[in-house]
Amino acid sequence: MVNSRPVVIIGGGPAGLTAGYELMRHNVRSIVLEKANKVGGISRTETYKGYRFDIGGHRFFTKVSEVQEIWKDILSDDFIQAPRLSRIYYDGKFYDYPLSLFKTLKNLGPLSSTLILFSYLKAKLRRYLHPDLEAMTFEDWVIDCFGERLYRIFFKTYTEKVWGIPCNQIRADWAAQRIRNMSLKQAVLNALFGNQDAKSLIKKFDYPRLGPGMMWERCQELLETYGSPVHLNTEVVRVEREKKRVTKVIARRGDNTFELTGDHFINSMPISLLAHRLYPSPPDQVLAAAQGLNYRDFLIVSLIINRDHLFPDNWLYIHSPDFKVGRIQNFKNWSREMVPDASKTCLGMEYFCSQGDDLWEMSNGQLIELAAKEIVRLDLGVKPGDVEDGCVIRQRKAYPVYDSEYRQHLQVLQDYFTSFENLQTVGRNGMHRYNNQDHSMLTALLAARNILGEQHDIWNVNVERSYHENFTDQEWSKVKLQKTKNPGIYSQPLPSVQ
Incomplete structure (x- = not known):
């Protein structure tokens, strides 16, 4: 079976869905292919027995009005204002962050x-x-x-x-x-x-009342309503090309394999994986560069605690080397609607690991036991017996690693993929950049506008000045003006947003 759409989008995270949404607003239909069973990527919201939790925490804060408009268009009145409090926990004491x-x-x-x-x-x-x-x-x-x-x-x-x-x-x-x-x-x-110039000092932020996945699930609904389907549990197994032009993708859903042709293709799966899915294969140096990029995996142990209140923070950084947990999310402090029972608290114990290491290879039961012991030892108000239940979510390729060789490998891949006529790669993993969901949205927004006839160099987004709280609408207006005068050329890179 061969299907055809004007635009084929690989990946249903914030980048892929934003590209589809921007195209939809200009009456261009697309099709989104997502390997997972739900949209959102690492910005999705998972559920367990009615408890909702993030894969990490995701603030909705930006000074770029066009990103803000997309959020408001999609969720409207379903945002709440969450107070921001995060601290470092070290040697039994709390330290402000920053x-x-x-x-x-x-x-x-x-x-x-x-x-x-x-x-x-x-x-x-x-x-x-x-x-x-x-x-x-x-x-x-x-x-x-x-x-x-x-x-x-x-x-x-x-x-x-x-x-x-x-x-x-x-x-x-x-x-x-x-x-x-x-x-x-x-x-x-x-x-x-009281100098407030440092970037991490905002005191409150927008947050979907049912978690960040609410944003992307609503976006999925809108796309499908207007004729741009989102296929879940669908893996792209091959991307076919003729020289520097993509001709089709081969996708698999369950036991069924199908082909998709299109005029344009937008990719948000890991750029290293894209290189290995190309057919015919790219040159050896491109494959070697893809092999050289590394990623850090992540797992979260969500614990249901028989306490109505613990600490007031949205999240805590655990700096002590005596604990394996790296960060703790308190989802009730993000939104009370994340926790169905007001007498309980749901904590996300976050562990950074790599596939194959000791943490990753532990069973779910062992991880829940480890997390329960550590939360008691941390002396944050949880007593033995307070942990009632828990679940484990594992996330592959959560963080692109900036090791000593990543830059040279990424440059090879960037040079190769930007030479394609009808393929753009966007988002955190699509560009191997450790940035936030808003940055992913911005790269995808500009990629969609390239398809609509504008000229943007999306690889110049967020190269140097990468953090959103230093970036204002006035600066964004200057960049847009530069684009109008010199299409595709920016005198200064855009920052990321979170």
Whole structure:
């Protein structure tokens, strides 16, 4: 069976669905192929016995009005305002995130605080004496900003939990992208003068009342209503091409295999996987680059706790090396409708791992037992016997890894795929960029507009200034103006949104 649609979209996460939605608004039909049994990718909402939980937490906050308009168009009045509170939990004490100078020094005590100050001054002296010395790794970058002692207390352990590799093997790109504009000096200014320029300081954000999956399930409904079907449980097994033009995709759903032709193709599955699905195969150097890209997997143990209230945070970062859990979500604090029984609390114990390692290979029962023991040991108000039930969700390829060789591999893939006439690759995994769902939406929005006749270089979205809370509508307007004057060329890259 051969079907044909003007646009074939691979992947039903935020990127793929946003592309389909933008095309739908311009009366262009598409078809979306999603391997999983529900839409949303890692922005989906899972359910267990009526309890709803994210695959990680997903704030809805942006200063790019066009992204905001899509959210509001799709969900309308189903957003709530959630207060933002996230803290670091280290050595039995809470620390503000971003770090609050005075509270941090009080918790650490005078001796540790003095040593942190000297460590910071040492780092600044080193930078003064060697101004041309570039920070190449995450470790170098953070030490330059905070000093070595603060780095070892608040960055090293948690970061290595997330990535599973030493901090001196992670490129500085990731640090600059995720904690840009933060330093000990900035923390002092914040404490003394209330400076709010650092990006992570928003106090509230929009959130769908039933979780982020509500957004993408509603988007799916809209697409299907207007003639753009979304096929779940459908895996793309081959992408056929003639030279630099895609001609069809071969997809499999259950025991059935079918072909889809189209004029244009948008991809949001991992770019490394796309390379291996191409037929005829791409050149050897492209396949080698795809093989060289690495990913970090993730699993969440959702625990139902017989307590009506625990801590007030949306999420906690667990920095202690004595615990395997890296982050804890309190979904009741995101939206009360996530928890069907007001006398209970649902916690998401998040573990960063890789397929095949000890954590990943543990059975669901063992993981629930581990999570239950750790939440009691953390002394966050959960007592033995309070954990009533739990479930486990595993997520492959959750985080593109910024290791020492990723940039050169990605450049090979970028050069190759941008040479195709009718194929664009978008989103977090489609571009191997550790960015948020809003950034994925933005790349897909521009890809759809390319199909509609505009000219955008989507690979220039969010290269340098990558975090949304420093980015305003005024700046976005300048970029749009630049695009009008010089199609496809931007004088400065767009940032990510979360």
